[in-house]
Amino acid sequence: xxxxxxLAEIREANLTYLMLAQTLIRQDKAEAVFRLGINExxxxxxxxxxAAQVLKLASRNTLLCSFRVDDELVWSLLTSHNTPRxxxxxxxxxxxxxxxxxxRLSEVL
Numbered sequence: 001x002x003x004x005x006x007l008a009e010i011r012e013a014n015l016t017y018l019m020l021a022q023t024l025i026r027q028d029k030a031e032a033v034f035r036l037g038i039n040e041x042x043x044x045x046x047x048x049x050x051a052a053q054v055l056k057l058a059s060r061n062t063l064l065c066s067f068r069v070d071d072e073l074v075w076s077l078l079t080s081h082n083t084p085r086x087x088x089x090x091x092x093x094x095x096x097x098x099x100x101x102x103x104r105l106s107e108v109l
Contacts, residue, residue, distance in 0.1 A: 015058035
């Protein structure tokens with residue numbers, strides 16, 4: 001992949017993220033704040049962006065979104081990597097991972 005292709009992929013990811021974020025925020029701000037892992041001030045700013053501003057932000061050469069999963073435990077729970085019975089534990093593991101991430105989000109906010 002060339003640098004130009006990589007930058008085009010980043011721009012596309014940014015645009016998709018910004019459009020999704022605006023849609024979620026406009027539908028249900030409280031849920032969007034939780035799902036996106038952002039604070040209410042950021043949600044207000046994202047919701048108020050014009051189409052031109054969204055396109056300008058999306059054109060940056062840096063990803064605007066980031067992974068909220070930053071430790072082995074949550075990755076393991078989400079991927080069911082270390083569980084012998086994947087099918088029966090997958091729902092429980094996902095709920096456990098969501099609880100851990102929600103707790104971390106509240107620490108940041």
